[in-house]
Amino acid sequence: MRQQIGGETFTRLRQYGSGRVFEGLDLDRVKFDSCILAQHDDPGLGLVVRDVTISRSSAANCSVHGVRFEDVTVDGLSLAKLHQLSGCVFKHVTLKGRIGPLMTTPVNYGMEERLQAEFNAAIESYYRDVDWALDISEAEFSDADFYMVPGHLVRRNPETQFLLHRDVVDKTQGVELPVYAGIAVSRFELTPFDSLVAIAPRRSKNFAQYLEDLEYLRRAGLAE
Template identity: 45%
Template sequence: MHKHEKEELEYRKIIESPATIADLDFERCSFAGGVVMPPADDPAYELVVRNVVLRRCKAGNVELYGVRFEDVTVDTLSHPKPVEIEACVCSHVVLRGRVGAVHFRPAVDDDARAVLAPAAAKLYEDVDWALDITEAEFSDAELWDIPGHLVRRDPETQFLVHRAAAAAAEIDTLSIDAQLIVERAAEAPYETSVVAAPTRAKSFREQLDALHELRGLGIAE
């Protein structure tokens, strides 16, 4: 592992594939921000970030697209804007401590999604667990692009939502917050998704109540 401590790293764009970023340990470092993505949509996911640790770091605007993350741990990360993780694949990724707003989303572009979504689903067939958020404290979380059954979670605040049950729900009978969750879950790319009530958000109690509402209806567990 190459150790970096209390360093300030400039904004950087990494647009390569195949490429591997590996064996790095950052502690109390500041990243101006950056972009990590392949030059074109790559169904082989040959842009890999592997065996990387971030502890108590700060980051500017960060965009991650089409990356395969393996054995990555982020323990406390402060950043002014949400970390956008679009069309990426995870294996043994841990988020722990205060991590702010984190969005795992499918590719926005329809053509890109048609290429990357089935490739990601195929890769996940060989993953025993993708993401561990049991100790993560979010201000906002979107985890729609990761199969819910591959997410290690705290069942008190992080719920498994079933796509089929969400699609069949009588939406008019639900609270507004529960309706929003059901609408997103019904369109999720995988049969199950994890929805986390963000413990660092002012809306935490309302979102937790909505998830308990859905659990009572068998839509979430």
């Protein structure tokens, strides 16, 4: 049976550690403040959020690490500042509506090297069996960077969301790129994947510049 939660505020909620599954939830107008959903010791990614919808909600000062998100839909998420989804993986996750600044990043660099390597290997392996990871085609971001998700597994709006392949790095050696185009290309230094999606966030005050810079790559045959 699904659980409906509406209009509640969760402050300093801590869900820490692997071997947990949160599923069958519909959250509407929920606020998360200074909450943690994380695990740092299980490369098997046993901390799972599955079959969950979130609508018209917000988060502030929250931390997310090492979570497996599957069959999740987020429709409208206000974020007080940039939130990082670190060491997380995604399968059939849809982001739409107005979404605050959001970024996927590698696992915590403070972890021991062996554990980092095990996490990274598990993340790469996970995506080999995923038909699509993220659908961001209807999202209106204020800022967004999902370089830690394989770009070819992202459903996107090609008007503002550009698919880049790793060979763009060699093709632009010695070329002075526009600022946001250069940032997008540089993300291949951080990701293990051979493709990524670069985003011109519609709700950013710099949207026009983002779009112009990324269109430069497309005109040059360096992005799709």
